[in-house]
Amino acid sequence: MLGDPVKEASLLKKRLAKIAERRGRYQEMAAQGLIDFEELRERLAHLEEERIDTQAAYEAIQSRKERLKRLERGRRDLLEHYATLVPEELQRLPHEERHEVYRIVRLVVKLSPEGDLEMSGDLLPEPLSKNGIRHLLD
Numbered sequence: 001m002l003g004d005p006v007k008e009a010s011l012l013k014k015r016l017a018k019i020a021e022r023r024g025r026y027q028e029m030a031a032q033g034l035i036d037f038e039e040l041r042e043r044l045a046h047l048e049e050e051r052i053d054t055q056a057a058y059e060a061i062q063s064r065k066e067r068l069k070r071l072e073r074g075r076r077d078l079l080e081h082y083a084t085l086v087p088e089e090l091q092r093l094p095h096e097e098r099h100e101v102y103r104i105v106r107l108v109v110k111l112s113p114e115g116d117l118e119m120s121g122d123l124l125p126e127p128l129s130k131n132g133i134r135h136l137l138d
Helices: 005-031 037-092 095-104 130-137
Strands: 108-111 117-120
Touching (some): 005 037
């Protein structure tokens, strides 16, 4: 699961296009008598093997992209579910434990010079007003 599947898919798609171009060039060479039909058959057979391997790799990447999308949707849904539970449960925790939870979910709260609060982290409830944020952080 290494690498960027979008970039990999793009590279494989370009490779498939180049294989198709090479096939056309080989056929042109044969039509012009630059190579004989036996050599053409060999080259086309090699290209077909390369095309099959590249197509299989492309389909595997596409499948991986879909699987990653499903996992991300599942992760997002799970986080949203837990985010609805967190504010009530956090209020029940002692101050130190609450801050440990904030550290685990990488909660970062920034106060701008204008007085606006910005929150980021792995697990956040729906957007909160300034009062909701202040209440949550108490």
